[in-house]
Amino acid sequence: MSSAPNHGSVNVTETGLPGTPVAGRFQRVFSHVRVENLVAGLSGGVVSTLVLHPLDLVKIRFAVSDGLELRPKYSGILHCMKSVWHQEGLRGLYQGVTPNIWGAGTSWGLYFFFYNAIKGYTKEGRESELSAVEHLVSAAEAGILTLTITNPIWVTKTRLVLQYNADSTSKQYKGMVDALVKIYRHEGVPGLYRGYLPGLFGTSHGALQFMAYEELKRDYNKYKKVPSDTKLSALEYIAMAALSKLFAVATTYPYQVVRARLQDQHNKYNGVIDVIRRTWRNEGAIGFYKGIIPNLIRVTPACCITFVVYENVSRFLLGKK
Structure with missing residues (x-):
């Protein structure tokens, strides 16, 4: 199965050329689309982002801390949060929150939207459960589609989070829309897609997480001798989500550092290999x-x-539906 039929199926049906089964597969995937999954994923992404954005700001500032003089020096997480709070107050801790809400809400919404549609298509007409590899592939395809749509939002978030109060020249963006416009004006479409390549690798993070989450839920329900789609308690969902996330982070974290550095406005790299080489050196x-x-x-x-x-x-x- 592949997500590639997206545009190709439209061309096939409009031109009347052979290959209509591609269009048929495309339509069958969309027969499994549920707007409810989009709304539910968006809700989860927005709520978690509002609660935990300050920690995301700290993570990005540490990820790009490569010794440049203009960057503030932090001794730890609490020191970073206290420094930002003393200099800029609550507003400083929520720098970049607008694109983060848009990015997280849209990403989670689209991810669940695409993932459930692809998973439903893969399982169509089958009695058996999906395998771990099928969960992995479905999540990876959903991740690629989601990243392609949302990457410009993540670039603006990174730029806004990396505006340091001590350096007046770095305060070049007034907000999300201003950042989007200026990045496009000065750097073009490539500027909006900085970090896209390591981001593609990062889809393995979501794929591994969803695979682990699905497998944990299924094995746990088998252990309890109940159907695999049985609703769990909030505490059980928390345990499954935490374990799957820890597994995915431990496996794929370096790509996030590479991606953040590519998107950083204070340093220039000539691509992924250059970031890796200079960071290692x-x-x-x-x-x-x-x-x-x-x-x-x-x-x-x-x-x-x-x-x-x-x-x-x-x-x-x-x-309800």
Whole structure:
């Protein structure tokens, strides 16, 4: 199965050329689309982002801490948060929150939207459960589609989070829309898609997380001798989400450092290989794991909140329908 038929199926049907089965597959995928999954995922992403955005700001500032003089120096998570609070107050801790809400809400909404449609298409006409590999592939395809739509939002978030109060020249963006316009005006479409390549690798993060989450839920329900789609308690969803997130973060974190550095406006790299080479040369292996502690502290509860909200909202909406 592949997500590639997207545009190709339209061309086939409009031109009348052979290959209509491609269009048929495209239509069958969309027969599994549920707006409820989009709304539920968006709700989970927005709630978790509002609660935990300050930790995301800390994570990004640590991820790009490569020794440039203009960057503030922090000794730890609490020191970073206190410094930002003293200099800029609550508003400083929520720099970049607008694109983060848009990005997280849209990403989670689209991810669940695409993932459930692809998963439904893959399972169509089958009695058996999907395998771990099929869950992995479905989640990876959903991740690629989601990233392609949302990457410009993540670039603006990174730029806004990296506006340091001590350096007046770096305060070049007034907000999300202003950042989008200026990035496009000065850097074009490539500027809006900085970090896209490591982001594509990052879809493996979501794929591994969803695979682990699905497998944990299924095995747990088998252990309890109940149907695999049985509703779990909030605490059980939290446990499954936390374990799957920890597994995914531990496996794929370095790509987030590479991506953040490519999107950083204070340093120039000539691509992914240049980031990897310079980070390794100047900081060693530990450089690829900068910010992982605040990241784990942030993403684990964020994931738990997102999945609990998603599972309950989707069941409510789909049950109501």
